[in-house]
Amino acid sequence: MKINWNYIKTFLLIGVVFFLFAFAEKRNHNRVLSEVNLHFTNSENLYLTEEAVNKLLIQNEVKVSSIGKETLDLNRVETLLEAHDMIENAEVFMTVDGKMGAAITQRKPLARVMGRAPYYMDRNGLKMPLSQYYSARVPIVTGVSEDLLPEVHPLVSYIRNDEFLTKHVTELNRLSNGKYVIRLRQLDFVVLFGAVSEIETKFMNFKAFYQKAMKDKKLNAYKKVDLQFGDQVVCTKK
Incomplete structure (x- = not known):
């Protein structure tokens, strides 16, 4: 009987293909996450x-x-x-x-809230713990408890979204009457901001005052700048 080697080779080839396919499928099924x-x-x-x-x-x-x-x-x-x-x-x-x-x-911190156990306020106005890996350069907020974060959040958020204010504002202090005092970097005067209202108007007025006082070289002549009177900026000299 004559053996047809072509058929045998074909069957062997098919067998090898099925074996390799089954092996690859099993290997893929058992693959684990390596990193x-x-x-x-x-x-x-x-x-x-x-x-x-x-x-x-x-x-x-x-x-x-x-x-x-x-x-x-x-x-x-x-x-x-x-x-x-x-x-x-x-x-x-x-x-x-x-x-x-x-x-x-x-999470992105906007301010560091000081108290017995300091923490950050994040960009959503929520309490965020300090990190052991990095200390954020953000304004300090004092006189604020956790339940008052929704109140101060719009004010801090506005500051952090403004390049000029981010550069200059270092601290916000909430007084017992609910009004805020702002301290600035490398300037002696304090800013009486008042209640968290009319934020844009107050800061526009402050920027106008700042530019004028800087032009006149009088930034160091004041000890207090009050933004609580509508479109006016009331300044108290040293």
Whole structure:
């Protein structure tokens, strides 16, 4: 009987192809996450580190070196990350080669609130703990308890969104009558801002006063500048 080697070769080739396909499928199924690629979307200042994020995942039994990609709950990881005091938002994803990635947006502090236990107020007006990794250069707020953060937030937010005010304002102090006093960098006078109202008008008036006083070289001639009288700026000389 004559053996048809062409048929045998064909069957062997088909068998090898099926074996390789099955092997690759099994390997892909068992592939584990070998590393976490972190990206901080606002990474100019790091209030937490990659090491801190990885530690958080490990503590919550998200062992990326031993979890198959089919069993990893990305939503759970996002929830864990967003529960961190320094994280505002997290988007977790997994690449085709079995690596987990996370785009992390940190919370952004606007001011440091002083008290028995100092803390930050973030850009959403919420309490944010200080970081062990970085100290933010933000204005100091005194005389404010946590329940008053919604009151002071519009004022601080306006300051932080204005280049001129960000450069000059160093401290805001809330008096017992609910009015605010503002202190400036390298200037002797204080600014009586009053209640948190008419913010834009008051600061426009202050900028106009500042430019005029600087032009006249009289910035150091005053000890108090009062912005509480509508369109007027009332100054008290030394």
